[in-house]
Amino acid sequence: MKLAIGSDHVGLELKPTIIDYLKELGHQVEDFGPTTNQRTDYPKYGKKVAEAVAAGDYDGGILICGTGVGISISANKVKGIRAVVCSEPYSAKLSKEHNNTNILAFGSRVIGSELAKMIVKEWLEASFEGGRHANRIKMIDQI
Numbered sequence: 001m002k003l004a005i006g007s008d009h010v011g012l013e014l015k016p017t018i019i020d021y022l023k024e025l026g027h028q029v030e031d032f033g034p035t036t037n038q039r040t041d042y043p044k045y046g047k048k049v050a051e052a053v054a055a056g057d058y059d060g061g062i063l064i065c066g067t068g069v070g071i072s073i074s075a076n077k078v079k080g081i082r083a084v085v086c087s088e089p090y091s092a093k094l095s096k097e098h099n100n101t102n103i104l105a106f107g108s109r110v111i112g113s114e115l116a117k118m119i120v121k122e123w124l125e126a127s128f129e130g131g132r133h134a135n136r137i138k139m140i141d142q143i
């Protein structure tokens with residue numbers, strides 16, 4: 001898959017590990033920043049990654065901030081984006097199967113690198129089930 005990744009200065013702590021892991025799994029990854037741990041603002045990176053995913057340039061996006069909350073809220077402001085913040089793999093998997101999420105977010109202050117990798121793997125390997133869930137996605141789009 002071709003994936004876009006972004007963070008803020010707090011999420012940057014976990015980002016290199018996740019980038020390496022994605023490459024190890026055979027995915028192509030583009031880092032939308034930041035590249036230094038200078039204090040910055042998560043909405044900037046949530047927006048950049050969300051716009052790239054919504055434009056169809058990437059198969060999905062991964063966002064990391066301290067909690068995953070601010071950066072996922074920012075991404076969800078972009079039309080066509082369904083970003084989920086997850087701290088465990090079950091919700092990550094179901095968020096793809098039922099909600100067709102196109103961005104996964106998590107918090108570097110909430111979870112460790114091994115749990116983050118497990119969450120990423122479940123999310124990437126899951127597929128949207130369509131059917132009754134497709135109609136609900138349409139309903140979301142109409143809100």
Ligand code: RB5
Pocket residue numbers: 008010011042065066067068069070071
């Ligand atoms: C930055 O201090 C922190 O607010 C941010 O990383 C994130 O947790 C926001 O939701």
